[in-house]
Amino acid sequence: MSVWAPTEFGWGVCYWMTIEGIPVVWIERGTALTLPDGFTTQDASLVIDHSSEVGQLIDREKGIGAGFPLTVQLLDTAAIRTWVRRASASSALTKDFLATDTTLHLTNLTGWPGSGAAWVGLERIEYSGTATSGGDPRLTGCTRGTAGTHARTVALGSMGAVASNLPRWWRGRQVRLYATPLTPSGAMTGATLADEADEIWRGTIDQGPERQGGIWQITAQALDRKLAVKLADAVTGRVVDTVARYPVTAAETLAVHVTCWNPDTTKLWEFMVQIAPYDGIPDGTLMTPAEQQAKIQKAWGDAVPLAPDLTGNGHSCSAILGDWTVYQTDAGKPYQEGFGEFVYKAAWVWLLGFKTSSVPLYNLVTIGLAFGAANLTKPICNVPCAPVGPCSISIFYSNGQHMVGVANDDQQILVAHSGLAVALDLPTSLLPQPGTLLVDGSPNIYYKFVMFDTNVAYFSYLYSDAQMTKPVIASVSPDATVRIGSTVPGKAMDVLLKMLESSGTGGAMGAMDLLAAGDGYALDAGVSGELSAVDAASFAAVAKGDLASLAVNVDVSGQSVEDVYTGLLALAQLGVMLRGDDGTGQRLQRIGLVSTEPGGSAWDVEIRDEHLLTTQQEPVASIKARDVPNTCTVTVPAGNAPSVVMVQDLSAMALQGKLSVDYTVPLSGILPVQMLTQWAWARLAAGQTEQVIELHLVPWLDFQPGDLVHLKLTHFAVWQWSTGTPGYTGVGRVLGNPRRLLDGAIVATILIDGQLTKEGLCPSATVTSFTGPAGAPTTITVEQRFYKHFSTTLAKQGTLRLRHYEAGLGNEAGGGGFAVTTVTDTGTDCQLSGLTASGGATLSSASWLTLPENATAGDYQKGFAHVDDGSIWG
Amino acid sequence: MAGCIEGFAFSDGTAKFRAVNTLVVEEQPTSPLTTACRLSGPLVFRDALVSWQAMLFSLTPAGVYAVTYDATARRVTIATTNGIHFRPVWAGLDAELARWLGFDPNATYGFLTSHTGTAVPRGRCDLIGVDSDPPEDAARVDMTQVRLGRAFASAFGNHSVARLTLLSRRDKQPDDWCWLLQGRVRVYLTTDTAAQSATNLDGYLEGAVINQPAWDRLDDDESFDAMTIELAIPRTT
Structure with a gap:
């Protein structure tokens, strides 16, 4: 209430x-x-x-x-x-302030008290101390996101990278x-x-x-x-080269364990060579495979002369392994396996190989390899060397984030990825990951990872498809212009939720907070246990059927939700809007998905003449409904070759002239032409006389946009097309409910029927269980989703009678019914009790219950259509 | 017998909107010690008393309670008829209810078998007389309310309007009976407890106070009030 x-x-x-x-x-x-x-x-x-x-x-x-x-x-x-005055303490940040940081580094602490509150951007922070040791002035013990704010990452270079002891920003x-x-x-x-x-x-x-x-x-x-509001624009830049680069760390070590066995299984010689090729190089340094090869070769050359013969036989490691070389394949081709079919394997970076001509005849060589302690802890190959002649052993490895391979398993050879280095026009470290590269004159390239070195961004793991299943080697010219955008593939409603929630802080705003900063609206996740400003459950509840699984591919850069989703939402007769969530104690204003379809049956509130207000104007006014077109064009943008579905009612065009509407729907994958065509035809088939009315109403009515209401008006300004009389009795869809603050009066906009009347089919519930005798049950349990329907029927009509039938058992016409006095939401089910059976109703495992008997039909029940022939109850 | 005006106690039957709807009594020394009776919906003064009494019976505390109003003394009395000692509890916002019933929420109540209010209840004002014209059809009526010291007006359609002049003695009024003259009220013209109709002209009128065009003080010592109000009575369609 x-x-x-x-x-x-x-x-x-x-x-x-x-x-x-x-x-x-x-x-x-x-x-x-x-x-x-x-x-x-x-x-x-x-x-x-x-x-x-x-x-x-x-x-x-x-x-x-x-x-x-x-x-x-x-x-x-x-x-x-x-509050509306200049801050007495204001200092610039000297380090990025991450959302998880509890220390705020500043240029100075002039004017800052020993503890108190600080504002950075929109965030309010409470700190418990200050420190200046090490020439690093800072606020310590920071409690982030107080007074209804959220902890946000603030990067240096932003106008927001200033802390003050009063808010600098209000907007x-x-x-x-x-x-x-x-x-x-x-x-x-x-x-x-x-x-x-x-x-x-x-x-x-x-x-x-x-x-x-x-x-x-x-x-x-x-x-x-x-x-x-449009999201952040795409970043632009110019191609520098197409060489892949990968980060290295100083801790990475490569250990090669080589043993030569005599035919009598005794060891001839045994060496362990361990190298740390990136020692002394700052962690995260980006290196090309060629640069890495050079480092490894150098380290190998230095280490081999120092390796002792572990058998004690005194063989010289330099004499035996000194001619081993390191070679690489830094851009190998995808392995082709059987029948000419490409099979994409793991994502190898490059190939490390050893060649030698000095292994004695008839000997076996065992090689153990470890590159980075986390990757391998035991020998990974046991290679019978060639019985005659020189031996060549290949070891496939990659470092850091990539997998380590098995030496002689050439079926896993795959070096399918290349890189792309782009000099950014405006240096930033806030690029989406993954994202899209729109290169002049080339098809879109989709990347998984991006790393930075000064003003150059290095993109790796490049694909030709948005789903990232087809690796591609970039073939672009140096100096080509690149636009770096955020392309988000996925289910339509999931992508929409990502745009609503994403803040760039990885989940801080909700489960769908997955996109980069600037690629989403970062809608409030709620503080102090409060629910999010995004009612994600409503998206799942309203978007059903084909719409729930519809795949889209959205380039969010420089676009708004309105830009991207207007076509889809309008065609599907849905709306994303702010509404009071009556499922929460405070009726929190949350953004949710609602239906905008005309008609329906399950209404909550009845609006009657006595609810009309007449102070400032006529209480009922007709306002323009949307046009009904006879041509509908739906465009699906797909790179440089958009797809278009157009439906035309030629007969109507001949009579009424062309009335067209155009929509853009960001679909991806296989174009669901049939669905789009159905939606487009449905748009043309909209009732040409449907009415939209504006009502001025008393404050105490309680409904939200998207709700159904029952109207019982005699006012002359509204027309009942079904009877050809003034006034209106029937169901309407609330499109708006603005309220005057001063007196609470509501100005409701409601969509009502014209010549066509649209009722909802009467729901029918399967009986999942019951207690007591089948012919005189104590309780009946049905699915929880029927709670609202049955409880509303009971409340509206004062009585709830349910017809019983058994589908598929020859009892479709019904086997009696039950009068119900109590409907309970158990949290998992809907439970009916206070039951009185009639007409010999006997429950079974095939029992269904639905609104039934015309004798008890009130206005609420009469609004439902009969499942058999489409007629209306009552 | 002259009439009276009664206000409504609002309740939604749930935990929300606590004030003016929950009567709490504490008995000595039985267990449970306290019994709380929350109205199930908005009720006019006299019906609310009946409802609380019924709930005190159905919730089965040790006492058998009577919740009554004495129109002569202009006081509400809560009493047990079986000798059980009890006291009303006015905690927090239930102080609103205390005033509405004419009790002092700040007083200390001992355990007795009967408690009578110390003031005229805010929920009812007995009148010396009511002057009433038959309600007139009104396609449009205005309602004026006062909220936080600011006046605003809204209006209703499809109502009848009755203009009533309520005559009362100032010493017999609730201290702040202006609160009784807003929102939905019921005005009994006589002792007839049925609604006014074409065949029952002295029945009560119930509707929203939409205007208070005149308020006169009568007699030399201004001991009488003559309050004119306009009542918007919804017509059913």
């Missing part, structure tokens, strides 16, 4: 607001209730009198919510004056407006301020605080308006 429900009985609400990173509750009047976690003071300075209505309205042609902005004023109090801070109930005599309810409050609005500061006369004004944009 929302805070607005009791306003019908003389209650009111008190608004209060928080600003991310400012530990003050800005409230309309002071309260003795406990403030929310992280907010230490309150200031009774909030003024909402001049605010416009706030809330949501969804654009069906875009599928993106258009949340209304919020403008509030703050009285010129002593509290606000302490972008999250604003959250709440309403707490007031009793008729003005008391705030709840054990704490937040206890019984609802979140009314959520967004980010767009402007202010700015001085307006003698007070302060803040203007903020709704959180879902972020989805129209």
Whole structure:
């Protein structure tokens, strides 16, 4: 139940607001209730009198919510004056400040107290001490992300890489407006301020605080308006070369253990040669295979003369192994195996081989190889050397992040990867990984890894496909222009969630926070145990069937969710928008996925004449519904060769002229032409007389965008096409519910039927179990998803009767029914109790229950279509 | 017999909106010591008393309770009829309920068999007289409320409007009876407890207070109030 429900009985609400990173509750009047976690003071300075209505309205042609902005004023109090002033301590960062760091390194500590709060970017940090030892001034004991903020990585070179003891930035801070109930005599309810409050609005500061006369004004944009903001542009650069480079570490060692056996199994000689080819080189240095080869050869040459004969026979290692050489294959071809078919194996970097001509006849050589202690701890090959003549032994290895191979297993030869070095036009270390290289005049190249050396980015593991299954050797010209973008493949809804959550901090904002900084909106993950601003569950609940598995390939660079997803959402009749989540105690404003389809049956709220407000205008107004086209074009961008699906209603065009709509859908893989065609035809088949009405309503009605409501209006401004009379009785889809803050009045936008009436099919539940006798059960258990349906039916009609039938057992027409008085959500199931059987109903393992008997049909039940013939109950 | 005006106690039947809906009594020395009765929904003053009494019976504490209002004394009394000693508990926001029933939330209550309020309950005001015209059809009515010291207006469609003049003695009013004149109220014109209709003209009127156009103080010592209110009564469709 929302805070607005009791306003019908003389209650009111008190608004209060928080600003991310400012530990003050800005409230309309002071309260003795406990403030929310992280907010230490309150200031009774909030003024909402001049605010416009706030809330949501969804654009069906875009599928993106258009949340209304919020403008509030703050009285010129002593509290606000302490915040809108220049910081007395401000120092630049001297090191990158990672999201996990607890020490903040600064240029100086001038003005900084021994402990307190610091602001870096939008984040508020509490520190417990300072230190200057080693000429490194720093704040220590940092508690990150306080007062509603999140720990974020701040890199040097950013304008945000400055710490101050007051906020420097206001724009972008999250604003959250709440309403707490007031009793008729003005008391705030709840054990704490937040206890019984609802979140009314959520967004980010767009402007202010700015001085307006003698007070302060803040203007903020709704959180879902972020989805129209373009993400970071792609970085550009020029190709330097196409040589692969890999990082080396000084700790890497190569040990070669060679033993020569006599025919009588005694050892002739035995040497262990161990080298550390990268000793003295800084960890992470990027080296080409040729450079690595040179280092290994040099180290080998130095180590061999020093290796003793472990058998004690006194053989000279130099005499025996001195002519062994190191050679490499740094860009080998994929191994071709059988029938001319390429089989891609592991990702070898390069090949290390030893050749010798001095191994005695009839002897065997065993070689043990270890490169890096973590990689190998035992000999990996036991090679019978050639019985005559010179011996050649190949050892395939790679270092660091790559695998170590087996010496004589040539079936694993695969050196399929090359690299690409790009001199960046604007040096940055914030490139996506993986990502896409859009090279002038060449097909897109997809890379897995990127490393940096000054202003050059080295890309490795290159592929020709977005799914990264087909390795490719880059064939581009030096100096070619490259655009480095973030191409995100995956299921459509997963990619959308990644764009919403990603912050570049690897999961800090949620399970889908997987993209690089700048490639996502970093929507709030919630603090102090609060739920995320992204209602991921709604995406799974609403996007079902083909849509749930639809694969897309989205280049997010320089694009917004609105740019990318408009076509898909509009065609699928879905919308992404901010809405109060009534599944949470405070009705948190969360971004979720809703249906924008006209019609349906499972409504929650009934709107009647007595709910209409007439103060400022007629309470009911018809507004323009979207056009119904007769041509629909769907474009699927695919590099330089986009695919296009077009459907045309030629007959309609002849009669009405051409009315066209165009959509772009970022699909990937096999083009689901059939699905697109169906969607396109569905767009053409939309009811040409469907109506959209705007209703001015009392505050105490409780519905959200995307909900179904039942209308029972006699107002002359709305028309019932099914009967040809004024007024309307039927179901409507809520497209928007802005609310005036001053009086709580709602301005609802609702999509209703025209000539076509659309009912939902009546759900039917399988009986999963029951207790008691089959003919007189005590409880019946069905799937949990039926709880809302059955509980709503009971609440709407005052009685719940369910028809019983047994599918496939010749009892489809029904075997009696049950009257139900209690519907319970057990957490895992929906349980029906208070049962009275009728008509000889007897449960079995094939029992189903559905809404049934016309005699008990009320307005709610009548809204469902019959499964058999499409007729309506009642 | 003159009429009265009664307000509504709001409740959603859940843990939210605690105030003005949960009556708590503590008995001595039985176990459990306290019994809390939360209204299941919004109820007008007299129905709320009946509901609390019924809940105190159904929740089976040791006491057999009576929750009554004396229109002559203008006091609410909570009592046991089987000699069990108890005391009302006004904790936190239940102080709202104390005032609504005319009790002092700050007083110390001992264990007795009966407790009577010390003030006129905020939920009801007995009237000397009510002057009422028959409700008129109103396609549009305005409602004025006061919130945090600011006035605002909204309006309803499809309502009837009744203009009522409520006459009361100031010493018989609740201390802050202005709170009784907002939101949804029920005005009893007489002792008739049925709703007003074409065949029951002296029945009660129930609706939202949309206007208070006049408030006069009468008599030389201004001991009488004549409050004119406009009540918007929803018509059913």
